[in-house]
Amino acid sequence: MTKKKIITIDEFFRLKEMLQGLPEDKDIAFQIYSSQYEDREMLDQLMSKALLFEDRKNFVDAIRFKFKIRTADTLYTFIDVEEMNLVYKHILNKITGDDKYPRPGS
Numbered sequence: 001m002t003k004k005k006i007i008t009i010d011e012f013f014r015l016k017e018m019l020q021g022l023p024e025d026k027d028i029a030f031q032i033y034s035s036q037y038e039d040r041e042m043l044d045q046l047m048s049k050a051l052l053f054e055d056r057k058n059f060v061d062a063i064r065f066k067f068k069i070r071t072a073d074t075l076y077t078f079i080d081v082e083e084m085n086l087v088y089k090h091i092l093n094k095i096t097g098d099d100k101y102p103r104p105g106s
Helices: 009-019 023-036 040-050 053-063 071-082 086-095
Strands: none
Touching: 009 023, 009 040, 009 086, 023 040, 023 053, 040 053, 040 086
16 A cells, blocks of 8 residues: 655646546546545645636536635635645645745755
């Protein structure tokens, strides 16, 4: 059994692209997404925010995710309160267009 890991920024956006792609790309991305990463609650919220329209609906249906009231406003607070890895904050910054902060490790 492989130990689950924290997603990287590049992995997150590569999976997002795959989840917006062809059906077979979506299937592969979902298998990777659902089996490799440690913090699914945070990832589910970030990916649900990153995807749009039909891709978001399909993703939310597949993971049976329930949006919380004012999730977009509270994600930053949730990340700070939980003292999550900085990668989550940088992913959210990129999703919201607030990518002015340097990436972790740069």
